[in-house]
Amino acid sequence: MTPVVDVQESARRYVAEFEAFSEDGGGSAPGWLSERQAAAMARFAEVGFPTTRQEAWRFTDVRAIAQKDFVRASAPIGRVVSPDAVDAFLLGDRDRYSAVFVGGYYDEELSSVAGLPIGVKLGSLASALETHGELIEQHLARYTTHDNPFTTLNTAFIDDGAFVFIPRGTVLDRPLQLVFVASPESDEPSVWHPRSLVIVEREVEASLVESYVAAGGGSYWTNAVTEVVVGEGARLNTYRIQREDGQAYHTATTQSYQERDSVYSCVTFALGASLTRHDINAVLDGEGAECTLDGLSLLTGRQHVDHHTTLEHAKPHCTSWEYFNGIFDERARGVFNGRIVVRPGAQRTDSKQTNNNLLLSERARADSQPQLEIYADDVKCTHGATLGPIDERQLYYLQTRGMGQDAARNLLTYGFCGEVLNAVTLDDLRRQLDELVRGRLAASVQKRGTR
Amino acid sequence: MLEIRNLHAGVEGAEILKGIDLTVNAGEVHAVMGPNGSGKSTLAQVLAGHSAYEVTAGSVTYDGRDLLGMDPDERAIAGVFLAFQYPVEIRGITNAYFLQSAINAVRKARGEEELDTLDFAELLEEKLKVIGWDDSLIHRAVNDGFSGGEKKRNEILQLAVLEPRLAVLDETDSGLDIDAVKAVAEAVNKLRSPDRAFVVVTHYQRILNYIVPDHVHVLSDGCIVRSGSRDLALELEAKGYDWLREESAVV
Numbered sequence: 001m002t003p004v005v006d007v008q009e010s011a012r013r014y015v016a017e018f019e020a021f022s023e024d025g026g027g028s029a030p031g032w033l034s035e036r037q038a039a040a041m042a043r044f045a046e047v048g049f050p051t052t053r054q055e056a057w058r059f060t061d062v063r064a065i066a067q068k069d070f071v072r073a074s075a076p077i078g079r080v081v082s083p084d085a086v087d088a089f090l091l092g093d094r095d096r097y098s099a100v101f102v103g104g105y106y107d108e109e110l111s112s113v114a115g116l117p118i119g120v121k122l123g124s125l126a127s128a129l130e131t132h133g134e135l136i137e138q139h140l141a142r143y144t145t146h147d148n149p150f151t152t153l154n155t156a157f158i159d160d161g162a163f164v165f166i167p168r169g170t171v172l173d174r175p176l177q178l179v180f181v182a183s184p185e186s187d188e189p190s191v192w193h194p195r196s197l198v199i200v201e202r203e204v205e206a207s208l209v210e211s212y213v214a215a216g217g218g219s220y221w222t223n224a225v226t227e228v229v230v231g232e233g234a235r236l237n238t239y240r241i242q243r244e245d246g247q248a249y250h251t252a253t254t255q256s257y258q259e260r261d262s263v264y265s266c267v268t269f270a271l272g273a274s275l276t277r278h279d280i281n282a283v284l285d286g287e288g289a290e291c292t293l294d295g296l297s298l299l300t301g302r303q304h305v306d307h308h309t310t311l312e313h314a315k316p317h318c319t320s321w322e323y324f325n326g327i328f329d330e331r332a333r334g335v336f337n338g339r340i341v342v343r344p345g346a347q348r349t350d351s352k353q354t355n356n357n358l359l360l361s362e363r364a365r366a367d368s369q370p371q372l373e374i375y376a377d378d379v380k381c382t383h384g385a386t387l388g389p390i391d392e393r394q395l396y397y398l399q400t401r402g403m404g405q406d407a408a409r410n411l412l413t414y415g416f417c418g419e420v421l422n423a424v425t426l427d428d429l430r431r432q433l434d435e436l437v438r439g440r441l442a443a444s445v446q447k448r449g450t451r
Numbered sequence: 452m453l454e455i456r457n458l459h460a461g462v463e464g465a466e467i468l469k470g471i472d473l474t475v476n477a478g479e480v481h482a483v484m485g486p487n488g489s490g491k492s493t494l495a496q497v498l499a500g501h502s503a504y505e506v507t508a509g510s511v512t513y514d515g516r517d518l519l520g521m522d523p524d525e526r527a528i529a530g531v532f533l534a535f536q537y538p539v540e541i542r543g544i545t546n547a548y549f550l551q552s553a554i555n556a557v558r559k560a561r562g563e564e565e566l567d568t569l570d571f572a573e574l575l576e577e578k579l580k581v582i583g584w585d586d587s588l589i590h591r592a593v594n595d596g597f598s599g600g601e602k603k604r605n606e607i608l609q610l611a612v613l614e615p616r617l618a619v620l621d622e623t624d625s626g627l628d629i630d631a632v633k634a635v636a637e638a639v640n641k642l643r644s645p646d647r648a649f650v651v652v653t654h655y656q657r658i659l660n661y662i663v664p665d666h667v668h669v670l671s672d673g674c675i676v677r678s679g680s681r682d683l684a685l686e687l688e689a690k691g692y693d694w695l696r697e698e699s700a701v702v
Contacts, residue, residue: 412544
């Protein structure tokens, strides 16, 4: 058994690929970007894929990704997805604002950006590099760190993804939607590294829905990174729906940076993929900033999800709330690591973290770990975690109201989802997710009945 | 409607009920009183079907059926309702959704058509009107963050919606101020009917000023030591429980 060597060998494959990639795209990427990409690749070459010997990866074994020969999608060619297939994943009707990406690349035909308010940009990062180069230079890969090898890999292979820019004071009347459609070629495992940058200027009010979906099955790996900048006094609600194919791998980082008095929320749903690792890092770097990170994982079979969140309170008087619920059936497994960092001087920090895990089978498993690093003395940080099967008292209570075992279990599981679903303030989206969740629960009850 | 004969029951091997006999007819209100630890709540839970309580002897017949052989949900479908002493909180589910799910589970089991959201809203409005309450509890998560009084009111609201034939109220009055006791009692009075029976389990006589019982039973150390009319409750109020305990010890 020499997994470490295997992992390093697979890393070398990406190093070689990077050389070809940078020669290929060397002409189009601006110098500053090439430098950041080269630095990221150098870091990846140094550390390789993580192993379970590393603390941050203790419960998540990525060898399945490291050992597979994924072919990087380098253009949308040959990956045609019908508008109808995408429609099911979108909210609203014709007047929607949506940017659709197939295999990591922007698809103009499938997108709908007509009628956007003046100055608002929604579209391809590759195109925006030409039109908004200076602005992007200030932000792209400036918030992400080199701590996570998957993030560095994404940075190294930046080629396309979403670019969102909302200028000062804009109030959007409907959400911006980003849909990343996986459309794997059937014969070879594919990988894409979609990179997105969301810049929200001061006093904006907007919501953003980011979905990772599959049009057709097959073996593929999505390695996504999204950077979000929330300007002074701006309010941005984001929703991230991951419903990849059940065979897929999904690694991702959501990195946000907030200025003073800004309000940012990220409600994330992990509903698909066989292996998910999602790092959510939020930096509150201005007084009075508020951040909410909520999450719902609903997994079965042998699915695995690992959420690593970091809330970094860098300035005083900031508030953060975190509420992650996980539901694991059969042999599914969940990992939650919630890190809260309070920097020196970040007095009056108020941070609350909750992680609840519902285990629907004896073979399901969940690990929860809070990690508090507090370097200020006038702060309020609380955390709590629960883990276990459905509460017998609740089950009995529902039974005395006429519900059978299955119906009662189902309703309680739904309630567990409801705690996070209720955080979705977009009615259309909540309805869509509600349906999705109910469908899943009904299917799992049916399956249990036949077991 | 309900025939309890020589009921012995306990929890984890400890016998709590030591031979209860009780007959409740449709339309009647029975009060079961007794000091703490006398077995009042055990009796209520045994009637509802809590699996932690083991029945070691005796029988309970409800509408001619063997109640003890039925699961808790079957009992509910047959029209038995327990208002919990400590109602359970369920986060993430609104009261309205919970009530609709409950009534539809019952209707489905009875072969009746399920109510859609609109029909249910109508029914709910009608029931609230009957008991004279507003809809302030309806859109909140079930008992989540409710005050003691709100939780008890919520039990009565469920009673109103589910329309049981036999309603057991387990210390619904405990911990409530007098206004809340009155509100609960008034609602219960409006739900009294010739084909519905109530068993009001209580530690205090106070609620019986508002829900006037047809029969009063005193439970002590797992046995009914005395049964009588409403006057018995008043006597207990004046004298406390001790004289009964002494009396039964002599017997």
